[in-house]
Amino acid sequence: MVPEKPVPPTEYDYLIVGGGAAGLSLAYHISQEPALASKRVLVLEPEAKTQNDRTWSFWADEPLLFDGIVAHEWEQLAFRSPQFERVFSLRRHRYKMIRGLDFYQFVHAALARSPQVTCLQASVTDLAEVEGVGVRSTTAAGEFTARYAFDSRPPELNEARQPRKHRYLLQHFVGWEVETDEDAFDPATVEFMDFRGAQHHEARFIYVLPFSRRKALVEYTLFSAEVLPKAEYEAEIRRYLHEQLGVGTFRIEAEEVGAIPMTDHPLAARAGNHIINLGTRAGRAKPSTGYAFKRIQAHSARLVAGLAATGHPPQDLTGDQWQFHLFDTLLLDIMQRQGERTRDIFTELFQRNPVERIFDFLDERTSWKENFQIMNSVTPWPFLRSIGHVVRGRPGAR
Incomplete structure (x- = not known):
């Protein structure tokens, strides 16, 4: 029995x-x-x-409970745009998946x-x-x-939803795990953001996690209000593989599709x-x-x-700090009204700051001095316009 x-x-x-x-x-x-x-x-x-x-991908400079199941980690990170390209060696951090x-x-x-x-x-x-x-x-x-x-x-x-008061975007993507017939990837370097493609008034970039010289996860990622027909993501992944990497033939081993609310x-x-x-x-x-x-x-x-x-949850459940919420709101406002400017903002960030400072800022661990250094490294006018929108309590529009 x-x-x-x-x-x-x-x-x-x-x-x-x-x-x-x-x-x-x-x-x-x-x-x-x-x-x-x-x-x-x-x-x-x-x-x-x-x-x-x-x-799930993330950067870290200290041990986590789940380090034992990290599938891959990288010591280098590349940022690319039409105006600026650099491969950064990570010192304190490692990028993990x-x-x-x-x-x-x-x-x-x-x-x-x-x-x-x-x-x-x-x-x-x-x-x-x-x-x-x-x-x-x-x-x-x-x-x-x-x-x-x-x-x-x-x-x-x-x-x-209160679109007259708040901003509502998505981070949406299609990713392929591909295998190529010839060496095409640098297994030591994450392609963190490759903005060299057309922006179409939105923030659009390619993201690559290489597992070997012939295997990688290649994603086409956008920050915008609406998802695209799936064929458009796939066309951009093919274009990247063929035109940027010179890949002739490849096989799709797996696929992932997602849309994350950004608001x-x-x-x-x-x-x-x-x-x-x-x-x-x-x-x-x-x-x-x-x-x-x-x-x-x-x-x-x-x-x-x-x-x-x-015996009780903490009084402050998250530990979030208001200034980082403001920074997020300002960037969302820029993305909503002039998404293509996102490429310029991230180009200036990576061109004028150590990558470790950028990671700490995105982790909300920076001091007021470091926050000033970050904000002082980007063109101020788009942010000043967004501050005006925040003060008026109305999101910006194109």
């Missing part, structure tokens, strides 16, 4: 809604904190993560070994605070209660005293770049430190 699958309990300390990068990261961080070993955790995920549905499937398998294996964590495949249809209890979630598998819930479902912005619309860090937001729902995708993985890890570490020290 096959033993029946154990029925999960209905009461927990922590409920995590969503088993993507943000939800699984928090669950893993909790499982690694000895002070929280007695806490019971339920992870609710509507779909099994069995495919390599994405990759983690495959989604490796992450899912690693975290699920770790959580399966943890007696405190239960993972259940179920969609949450309702999540509400309950006085004296904390929170209650309703799913097809039943109702579950917990002291705190951490919600990583994507934010619902369509009905909440200054306020994304609350919490939905109540006992419901804490995670991931893009909490604004962890940086509004001006779309990078999220390392910000998610910092957020998870901050939440776990608070829970371990006091």
Whole structure:
């Protein structure tokens, strides 16, 4: 006789809604904190993560919990535009990539070994605070209660949009993992931004992660309000391979397609005293770049430190600083009204600053002096116009 699958309990300390990068990261961080070993955790995920549905890339100058599953890392980074090209040697930082499937398998294996964590495949249809209890979630598998819930479902912005007040763009892309018949790539160098293609009044560039001389992930990426027909991304990838790299024939080994919201619309860090937001729902995708993985890890570490020290999430859930939110808003405003100027701005940044300072700035770790050095390195007029738009409370328009 096959033993029946154990029925999960209905009461927990922590409920995590969503088993993507943000939800699984928090669950893993909790499982690694000895002070929280007695806490019971339920992870609710509507779909099994069995495919390599994405990759996460980031730069880092200190160890992360997931360094053991880094698929590749690079010591050099290239920036290219019609006015300026340079290959930078990274000193403090390394540029790294983690495959989604490796992450899912690693975290699920770790959580399966943890007696405190239960993972259940179920969609949450309702999540509400309950006085004296904390929170209650309703799913097809039943109702579950917990002291705190951490919600990583994507934010619902369509009905909440305020285009007369905030800026709404997407970072959207199509990427091919390709294999060529001849050497075409420098495996030591990430092509971080190649702006040499036509901009069409938007910010458009090629991004390349080389795995060997003949294998690489090649992405065509845009910052704009609307996605393109898929054939247009594919045509630009082919053009890059043929015209810039001289590649004759190649094979597509895998594909990834994505669209990341980039907005200054306020994304609350919490939905109540006992419901804490995670991931893009909490604004962890940086509004001006779309990078999220390392910000998610910092957020998870901050939440776990608070829970371990006091039994409650920290009062300041994210540690975000207002000045960096302003910088993001200004760049989004420029992208929205004159997207093609983005190429000039990034050209000036890389031409006039050490790459380590740029990385620290994008990580929101720079001092006021370094922020001044960054802002002083770019042409001021586009930013001054955007400051005017911010003061008036109205986004700029072309």
